[in-house]
Amino acid sequence: MSIFEYNGSALVAMVGKNCFAIASDRRLGVQLQTIATDFQRIFKIHDKLFLGLSGLGSDAQTLHQRLVFRHKLYQLREERDMKPETFASLVSAMLYEKRFGPYFVQPVIAGLGEDDKPFICTMDSIGAKELAKDFVVAGTASESLYGACESMFKPDMDHEELFETISQALVSSIDRDCLSGWGGHVYIVTPTEVTERILKGRMD
Amino acid sequence: MKLNFSGLESSAPLYGGSNELLCDGFSAAPSFDLPVTSDFDGFQKNSIQMVKPAKGTTTLAFIFKEGVMVAADSRASMGGYISSQSVKKIIEINPYMLGTMAGGAADCQFWHRNLGIKCRLHELANKRRISVTGASKLLANILYSYRGMGLSVGTMIAGWDEKGPGLYYVDSEGGRLKGTKFSVGSGSPYAYGVLDSGYKYDLTVDEAAELARRAIYHATFRDGASGGVASVYHVGPNGWTKLSGDDVGELHYSYYPVEPAVVEQEMTEAVAA
Numbered sequence: 001m002s003i004f005e006y007n008g009s010a011l012v013a014m015v016g017k018n019c020f021a022i023a024s025d026r027r028l029g030v031q032l033q034t035i036a037t038d039f040q041r042i043f044k045i046h047d048k049l050f051l052g053l054s055g056l057g058s059d060a061q062t063l064h065q066r067l068v069f070r071h072k073l074y075q076l077r078e079e080r081d082m083k084p085e086t087f088a089s090l091v092s093a094m095l096y097e098k099r100f101g102p103y104f105v106q107p108v109i110a111g112l113g114e115d116d117k118p119f120i121c122t123m124d125s126i127g128a129k130e131l132a133k134d135f136v137v138a139g140t141a142s143e144s145l146y147g148a149c150e151s152m153f154k155p156d157m158d159h160e161e162l163f164e165t166i167s168q169a170l171v172s173s174i175d176r177d178c179l180s181g182w183g184g185h186v187y188i189v190t191p192t193e194v195t196e197r198i199l200k201g202r203m204d
Numbered sequence: 205m206k207l208n209f210s211g212l213e214s215s216a217p218l219y220g221g222s223n224e225l226l227c228d229g230f231s232a233a234p235s236f237d238l239p240v241t242s243d244f245d246g247f248q249k250n251s252i253q254m255v256k257p258a259k260g261t262t263t264l265a266f267i268f269k270e271g272v273m274v275a276a277d278s279r280a281s282m283g284g285y286i287s288s289q290s291v292k293k294i295i296e297i298n299p300y301m302l303g304t305m306a307g308g309a310a311d312c313q314f315w316h317r318n319l320g321i322k323c324r325l326h327e328l329a330n331k332r333r334i335s336v337t338g339a340s341k342l343l344a345n346i347l348y349s350y351r352g353m354g355l356s357v358g359t360m361i362a363g364w365d366e367k368g369p370g371l372y373y374v375d376s377e378g379g380r381l382k383g384t385k386f387s388v389g390s391g392s393p394y395a396y397g398v399l400d401s402g403y404k405y406d407l408t409v410d411e412a413a414e415l416a417r418r419a420i421y422h423a424t425f426r427d428g429a430s431g432g433v434a435s436v437y438h439v440g441p442n443g444w445t446k447l448s449g450d451d452v453g454e455l456h457y458s459y460y461p462v463e464p465a466v467v468e469q470e471m472t473e474a475v476a477a
Contacts, residue, residue: 008284175289202431202456
């Protein structure tokens with residue numbers, strides 16, 4: 001089993017009409033054994049920017065702490081929040097700094113940029129950015145997630161339909177993966193509010 | 205170089221003496237043509253590796269006052285991918301004997317069916333049913349003769365014969381153990397925990413079934429390679445019956461229902477002044 005599959009994870013982000021959704025599973029395991037069923041993989045950077053980190057749990061937590069530090073410094077110097085595109089470039093640069101000893105994570109960045117236009121992107125473990133207009137996926141269940149999202153996604157969904165779609169895509173994919181699951185965690189972000197929901201899933 | 209195949213000639217090669225059962229031409233062990241390859245050891249190693257990840261499962265069986273309780277999950281996994289959530293892991297050898305499947309699915313299915321054939325032939329030849337001891341020995345001897353060839357079988361033979369309930373653990377390394385409580389597979393440590401703390405010889409059929417179901421449920425919760433449906437079978441003096449097949453996802457919420465969250469502060473619309 002590769003180091004990316006050591007803890008197990010599933011992440012997906014989707015774009016809707018003036019909103020976005022980001023969702024993850026809740027399992028933390030040590031190979032096949034499940035240790036926790038409430039592990040936090042999605043972190044808020046500021047009200048309109050969320051970061052999901054799949055892969056090795058330890059590197060996900062460490063990288064999150066370092067990024068929060070860099071963002072706080074940015075806020076002090078610039079007196080404003082970072083734009084999602086800028087944040088993505090920051091993450092990419094930090095990952096490439098460790099090119100020959102990388103963080104074993106695959107980040108998913110989702111935010112509302114200028115004029116509240118939704119922005120999502122994912123990267124590999126050494127910072128190659130992949131911008132998408134519809135959805136991005138990461139984690140051990142990524143292949144199933146690609147299939148589920150491709151068939152369920154429609155452009156310009158409103159936030160309720162987007163919640164249904166992303167939840168169904170996540171749950172059906174993690175039900176086919178031994179290493180992720182045990183519930184789901186979904187954030188729906190619109191220009192005016194952030195809704196956080198826990199999904200009831202199969203606990204096997 | 206001609207390879208030495210004498211170990212594969214019959215299913216009881218070890219003691220040299222011929223067994224009546226094998227001389228009748230019907231029940232010699234099936235012989236398989238070996239592949240023609242220049243690197244037989246490498247081929248063996250690859251075939252062993254191919255089957256290796258597959259002991260992802262949880263099966264258990266225990267003897268109690270009313271007979272034998274046998275239970276298993278139903279998930280088949282290939283590395284991280286779940287290939288099926290509805291695999292039958294309890295194999296019905298004949299109406300009074302059950303076998304459990306752990307390891308390679310094809311290996312378990314084939315050799316259990318082969319064992320069923322041999323048991324039936326024994327009945328016809330000897331005018332009485334084969335004992336659980338005898339059946340498990342037949343299987344163990346076959347598996348021993350294929351030792352090192354890459355078969356992956358971790359099975360329990362459970363049945364009721366003239367001596368009462370019988371339970372044996374047989375595996376592809378050639379091991380055969382008689383016992384009263386076994387669990388096999390990657391989820392077995394979790395199942396043992398629940399089984400050991402709840403086991404008593406004097407359980408009723410319903411209590412024993414609930415213990416077996418709970419043990420499988422806890423194993424599917426903690427082990428990533430176990431899941432799907434928890435099937436529970438009971439073997440009594442009149443043969444086996446299937447008691448239940450519960451989806452483990454639903455079992456979780458019946459054992460641990462979701463409490464509605466206590467709302468501490470609720471936002472309401474501000475009244476326009």
